[in-house]
Amino acid sequence: MHNFKQINPPHRLLMGPGPINADPRVLRAMSTQLVGQYDPSMTHYMNEVMQLYRALFQTENRWTMLIDGTSRAGIEALLVSSIQPGDRVLVPVFGRFGQLLCEIARRCRAEVHTIEVPWGEVFDPQQVEDAIIKVRPKLLLTVQGDTSTTMLQPLQELGEICRRHDVLLYTDTTASFGGNELKVDEWKIDAVSAGLQKCLAGPSGSSPITLNARFEDVIRRRKCVEEGIRTDDHIQGDDEFIYSNYFDLGMIMDYWGPERLNHHTEATTMLFGARECARIILQEGLTQTIERHALHGNALLAGIQHMGLNTFGNLEHRMNNVLGVEIPESIHGEQVRQMLLNDFSIEIGTSFGPLQGKIWRIGTMGYNARKDCVLQTLTALEAVLNRLGFCTKQGEAMQAAWNIYASAGEGVNS
Amino acid sequence: MHNFKQINPPHRLLMGPGPINADPRVLRAMSTQLVGQYDPSMTHYMNEVMQLYRALFQTENRWTMLIDGTSRAGIEALLVSSIQPGDRVLVPVFGRFGQLLCEIARRCRAEVHTIEVPWGEVFDPQQVEDAIIKVRPKLLLTVQGDTSTTMLQPLQELGEICRRHDVLLYTDTTASFGGNELKVDEWKIDAVSAGLQKCLAGPSGSSPITLNARFEDVIRRRKCVEEGIRTDDHIQGDDEFIYSNYFDLGMIMDYWGPERLNHHTEATTMLFGARECARIILQEGLTQTIERHALHGNALLAGIQHMGLNTFGNLEHRMNNVLGVEIPESIHGEQVRQMLLNDFSIEIGTSFGPLQGKIWRIGTMGYNARKDCVLQTLTALEAVLNRLGFCTKQGEAMQAAWNIYASAGEGVNS
Numbered sequence: 001m002h003n004f005k006q007i008n009p010p011h012r013l014l015m016g017p018g019p020i021n022a023d024p025r026v027l028r029a030m031s032t033q034l035v036g037q038y039d040p041s042m043t044h045y046m047n048e049v050m051q052l053y054r055a056l057f058q059t060e061n062r063w064t065m066l067i068d069g070t071s072r073a074g075i076e077a078l079l080v081s082s083i084q085p086g087d088r089v090l091v092p093v094f095g096r097f098g099q100l101l102c103e104i105a106r107r108c109r110a111e112v113h114t115i116e117v118p119w120g121e122v123f124d125p126q127q128v129e130d131a132i133i134k135v136r137p138k139l140l141l142t143v144q145g146d147t148s149t150t151m152l153q154p155l156q157e158l159g160e161i162c163r164r165h166d167v168l169l170y171t172d173t174t175a176s177f178g179g180n181e182l183k184v185d186e187w188k189i190d191a192v193s194a195g196l197q198k199c200l201a202g203p204s205g206s207s208p209i210t211l212n213a214r215f216e217d218v219i220r221r222r223k224c225v226e227e228g229i230r231t232d233d234h235i236q237g238d239d240e241f242i243y244s245n246y247f248d249l250g251m252i253m254d255y256w257g258p259e260r261l262n263h264h265t266e267a268t269t270m271l272f273g274a275r276e277c278a279r280i281i282l283q284e285g286l287t288q289t290i291e292r293h294a295l296h297g298n299a300l301l302a303g304i305q306h307m308g309l310n311t312f313g314n315l316e317h318r319m320n321n322v323l324g325v326e327i328p329e330s331i332h333g334e335q336v337r338q339m340l341l342n343d344f345s346i347e348i349g350t351s352f353g354p355l356q357g358k359i360w361r362i363g364t365m366g367y368n369a370r371k372d373c374v375l376q377t378l379t380a381l382e383a384v385l386n387r388l389g390f391c392t393k394q395g396e397a398m399q400a401a402w403n404i405y406a407s408a409g410e411g412v413n414s
Numbered sequence: 415m416h417n418f419k420q421i422n423p424p425h426r427l428l429m430g431p432g433p434i435n436a437d438p439r440v441l442r443a444m445s446t447q448l449v450g451q452y453d454p455s456m457t458h459y460m461n462e463v464m465q466l467y468r469a470l471f472q473t474e475n476r477w478t479m480l481i482d483g484t485s486r487a488g489i490e491a492l493l494v495s496s497i498q499p500g501d502r503v504l505v506p507v508f509g510r511f512g513q514l515l516c517e518i519a520r521r522c523r524a525e526v527h528t529i530e531v532p533w534g535e536v537f538d539p540q541q542v543e544d545a546i547i548k549v550r551p552k553l554l555l556t557v558q559g560d561t562s563t564t565m566l567q568p569l570q571e572l573g574e575i576c577r578r579h580d581v582l583l584y585t586d587t588t589a590s591f592g593g594n595e596l597k598v599d600e601w602k603i604d605a606v607s608a609g610l611q612k613c614l615a616g617p618s619g620s621s622p623i624t625l626n627a628r629f630e631d632v633i634r635r636r637k638c639v640e641e642g643i644r645t646d647d648h649i650q651g652d653d654e655f656i657y658s659n660y661f662d663l664g665m666i667m668d669y670w671g672p673e674r675l676n677h678h679t680e681a682t683t684m685l686f687g688a689r690e691c692a693r694i695i696l697q698e699g700l701t702q703t704i705e706r707h708a709l710h711g712n713a714l715l716a717g718i719q720h721m722g723l724n725t726f727g728n729l730e731h732r733m734n735n736v737l738g739v740e741i742p743e744s745i746h747g748e749q750v751r752q753m754l755l756n757d758f759s760i761e762i763g764t765s766f767g768p769l770q771g772k773i774w775r776i777g778t779m780g781y782n783a784r785k786d787c788v789l790q791t792l793t794a795l796e797a798v799l800n801r802l803g804f805c806t807k808q809g810e811a812m813q814a815a816w817n818i819y820a821s822a823g824e825g826v827n828s
Contacts, residue, residue, distance in 0.1 A: 004462060004693045007443045007686050009455040014448065019679060022448050029421045030683060031445040034428065034436050034617055036761045041423040048418060068619060069483040069660065070678040076660045096642035103640040104659045148642075197679060203448055205482060205619060205681030226517040228510035228562075228767055243657060245518045246483065246490045262766070264484040265433060265611060267619030269444060270684065272421050279418045347450045352676070353642055 012341075015377045016349030016363055017147040017322050018175065019197035019204055022273075023367040026202045029276035034268050038260060042268065046256060049271060052278035056177070056286060057192060057210045059184040064210040065256045066274055067247070068267040071174040071195030074207025076104055077247035078170055078191045081219045082139060084240050085109035090137040090167075092116075092123045094153065095146030096352045097172060105141060108243070113137065119149045119354060120313030120324075125157040132165050139168045145176030147198075148352045150324040150361060151317050152180055159188025168215060174198065177208075178281055179293035179321040179365050190215040199293060199321055201366030202277040206270040211249070223250040229262055293320040295408050296364040296374050303378040303401035304362070307385070307392050312359045321365035324351070326358065328390055333357055336384050344380040371405060426755075429791045430763030430777055431561040431736050432589065433611035433618055436687075437781040440616045443690035448682050452674060456682065459689060460670060466692035470591070470700060471606060471624045473598040478624040479670045480688055481661070482681040485588040485609030488621025490518055491661035492584055492605045495633045496553060498654050499523035504551040504581075506530075506537045508567065509560030510766045511586060519555060522657070527551065533563045533768060534727030534738075539571040546579050553582045559590030561612075562766045564738040564775060565731050566594055573602025582629060588612065591622075592695055593707035593735040593779050604629040613707060613735055614691040615780030620684040622692075625663070637664040643676055707734040709822050710778040710788050717792040717815035718776070721799070721806050726773045735779035738765070740772065742804055747771055750798050758794040785819060 014020040035042045046065075053064045067074040079101075083089065089110045091101050094117050102112050113135045117123055132140065140162055145152045155171060162169040170191045173182055179199030184192055191211040196202030211219075223237035226245065242248045246264065254261035281289045297320040304311060304325055312324030327333040333350065337360070340346045349361035362381075364374055378397055386392060428434040449456045460479075468478045481488040493515075497503065503524045505515050508531050516526050527549040531537055546554065554576055559566045569585060576583040584605045587596055593613030598606055605625040610616030625633075637651035640659065656662045660678065668675035695703045711734040718725060718739055726738030741747040747764065751774070754760045763775035776795075778788055792811050800806060 004466060004689075004696070007446050007459070007689060009446065009449045009453070009459070011447070012449050012453060014450055016450060019448055019451060019682065022683075024447075027445040027447065027683075031441040032421050032423065033425070033438075033441065034433055035423045035426050036428055036430060037433060037618075039423070039426060039755075039761065045421070045423070052418060069487060070681055072678050073483060073487075073660050076658065080658070099642040100640065100659075103642070107655070107657055107659045107662075109657070195679075203681065203683035204451075204679040205684050226514065228513040228517070241521070243521055243523070244490065244494075245514075245521045246487050247660075248521075264486050265609075265618040267484055267617065267684075268433065269436075269441075269617035269687070270619050270681075273683070275418075275421060282418070341453075347453065 011345055013346045013368070013373060013376065015368060015373060016347050017361040018363060018365060020201070020363060020366050020368045022203050023201035023280060025280055026273050026276045030269050030273040032272050037265050043260065045271065045275060046266065049275050050256065052275060052282065053208045053210065055282055056278055057184045058182065058186065059210050061184065061210045061212050063216060063253055065252070066271060067207040067209055067252070068264055068270065069207060070204045071193065071207050072100070073247070074193030074195070074209045075101065075172055077249055077252070078193055078209060078211065079104050080108050080244045080247050081222070081242050081249040082168065082215065083108040083110045086111060087139070088113060088135060088137040089139045089141055090131055090135045091141045092128055094122055094149060094151055095119055095143070096148035097143045097146045101141040101143065101172060120151065122151050122153045122314065122317045125161060128158060129161045132161065132167055137167055139170055142169070142171045144171050144173040144182065145180060145319040147175040147322055147361065148355065149313055150319055150322045151313050152176060152319045154317070155187050155189065163188055168218065175322065176319055178289060179369070180319055181290060184210060196274055196277050199365045200277040201280065202273050206267065206274045208274065219249045224248065225251065225261070290320070293365060293369050296369045296371065297321060297323065299371070299374050299401040299404040300362060300364050300378070302404045303374070303397040306400035307382055307397040321369065322361055322363040324359045324361055327360060331385065331388055331390055333360060335388065339384045339387070340380055346377055346380050371410070374401060425759055427760045427782070427787060427790065429782060429787060430761050431775045432777060432779060434615070434777060434780050434782045436617050437615035437694060439694055440687050440690045444683050444687040446686050451679050457674065459685065460680065463685060463689050463692070464670065466689060466696065467622045467624065469696055470692055471598045472596065472600065473624050475598065475624045475626050477630060477667055479666070480685060481621040481623055481666070482678055482684065483621060484618045485607065485621050486514070488607030488609070488623045489515070489586055491663055491666070492607055492623060492625065493518050494522050494658045494661050495636070495656050495663040496582065496629065497522040497524045500525060501553070502527060502549060502551040503553045503555055504545055504549045505555045506542055508536055508563060508565055509533055509557070510562035511557045511560045515555040515557065515586065534565065536565050536567045536728065536731045539575060542572060543575045546575065546581055551581055553584055556583070556585045558585050558587040558596065559594060559733040561589040561736055561775065562769065563727055564733055564736045565727050566590060566733045568731070569601050569603065577602055582632065589736070590733055592703060593783070594733055595704060598624060610688055610691050613779045615694065616687050616691040620681065620688045622688065633663050638662065639665065639675070704734070707779060707783050709818070710783045710785065711735060711737065713785070713788050713815040713818040714776060714778050714792070716818045717788070717811040720814035721796055721811040735783065736775055736777040738773045738775055741774060745799065745802055745804055747774060749802065753798045753801070754794055760791055760794050762791070785824070788815060
């Protein structure tokens, strides 16, 4: 039992759909010594985190904070706090993470209605409005970027549609946040959850969320302050209470708010990491960060296309930060992934369900949305494919990628 | 927005009821670069974590793993996965964290029955058995160390009692784990949850749990594999499904088990930290770690008593790692805490509910179960009390603490 060695994983370049390599600055921030959960410096950092994430979500929402858990903890917190048993919800499903929203909503005992498009496509706003008129849901649950298909659902018009029909709009942005445009207030999205392990260049384990006054109102009506800390001043809500303590956003808001009512013990190290993720992006500039994701996504796309590989899905609606690549008929997809991992220490992704074995998913996000990562991945992939007998035209893929960088004003030697 | 500085909290010596300072080795392990969630090195580390925590829990339980969230995430995962709406549970409440178990069980729509003793006391096994016979619960939910009162409930006999009456026994060991004896298999405890931020010398944000075959059986009967990854080979359970996706232990077991069925994306950095917490304890030896907590707890107790302060609760049943100290009549408790924090950078705790303003809670746990921490805290506390007009007999407290160390074979100059 004393033979467990110091942690020392192999070096990997993580070019899959996420998690990806963390920015070393985030890891350094996470090695900061702890302070008490009500230390003035800690509550100050909690307030800073709220400010920083308001900037990333492009919102004025007061309730912008972290859920202590992985991305799906943020999803479940928003869903279980808003859905009462029997509530109707509508989920436009265009990949596995739409299915996940259905799954979580069912656990909240919602009456779940779905509309579907083939994987690789996204919804037209009119399709969504038609379904809303038919179903009359309390909530519309959407995914912005569904990594399973690499598609990005346009959200601009959905907020207005939802307001028109008095529906609450929730969006899961785990895979797209920080690398693709998201304007929470302008687009009238009522609640959003995200994660750190994709474009934010942090580790999984903390889920930034934001919610507006319309969404808060639903939660507050279900408020229930727990017995050990309840006083006569605490007003309990009229509606059925929330069927989770850990994910009860009413209590979580009271913990992040001025009352600082004890709920969980904030995961300090994850909070330090989440703060650094956001700080780094705002130092670069949110617009610049998104443009960087677009640039490296475009370079990867050009390289893949000129390697003679087909991409998956509707390219007009692809995410900046992850690309679906069809596995050629003659090639065994897992063998390529193994060779990339074992011989180059580069990880690319497989996919789920109907796409398993059909496509690879290659990411360029967060700390790995960099030229060296894209070029190394392209050269390694081409070398492996050549080794397995798939012919490419010498040099074309790399030239195409380089050309994208050159046309973006990044010289070949920059 | 670019004015957020690098993280740099003040140095604190955290001598409250936890969180306490993390061991620097844990923080260093957490600054390790990431690997993919299915990388062979990652799944290897997950398996190591299972082994390491089996040793700490003193169990052979296969399902010994981490829940990604704070300690109460571990509690909720075990409760929501086992309790079906309408199930009767019995909770012996001897402090705030017993109340929390009631609260979480109610959220699971259990029929909650309680027995109570005055805060500062624990239960006699016979009281528990009598209540079991009366209530006939499906589960007995207990707290081992309730930090709100600093009491440690003896658990040795409860497992046998529960087996006799076909009741499942769950224990929350968040505050006591690693600093007090806990023999999961020998004591026949069916499920246990813990946290890192107390005697384990890590940050909050990951909850080690263990459960045995009896407990697994209840969970498996409620199994529900989510749509996006379900295949025809997956058997669904007969019982009502679990009302949470994030905390569905059936799916979490499939993720930690050989099938590695995708659920959440494991919080890699927290897992690296949790691994190091356990590794450090096993390097020292679990028995030695518990003895160290007892030694420093005894030294603190001797010092406090010889300062002329009264302790809180039944000392026979106190936890090794945290001591309740009555605030003298003439003294304003919060003023003392403020002076300790501002002038010495030492944090001690207040308490909850009926004990708020009545007692301080002083911890000696994890990385801070050390002689220098105990002696610094005692001298600082005595100095502050003297400053505020509370008389102590010059030198007595320190001599008493030193004597404990001397009698344990630790010389004054060791």
